Amino acid sequence: MPERKPVLIGCPQYRVLVRGTCQCDEHGRYLRAADGEFPLQAVRCGQYDGRCTQTLCALHRFNRRGPGSWFPVGIWALREARRVPRRAGGPIAAGCADGYA
Secondary structure, eight states, rough: OOOOEEEEEETTTTTEEEEOOOOOOOOOOOOOOOTTOOOOOGGGGGGGTTOOOOOBBBTTTTTTOTTBBBBOOEEHHHHHHTTBBBOTSSSBBSTTTOOOO
């Protein structure tokens, strides 16, 4: 089984940063697409210990990714996310119009 590393996921439903994991390559680095983004098939959501019931979320294994699917606002490697400034009094990082970094 491939190694997995922690990531933070911008959840559009709960509007919080949720912990998750991403699959790693044989060198222990995060799997990344050619554009540097995390491929959705390599990311697992950890909301409610992986038992989140939001069936429209594209990260959940029982979603068929239809036209009503929700996609993460962003996915950050845990070490990258620590550099994102936090909004005072809120769980979401500042920097984007909808509250996500």
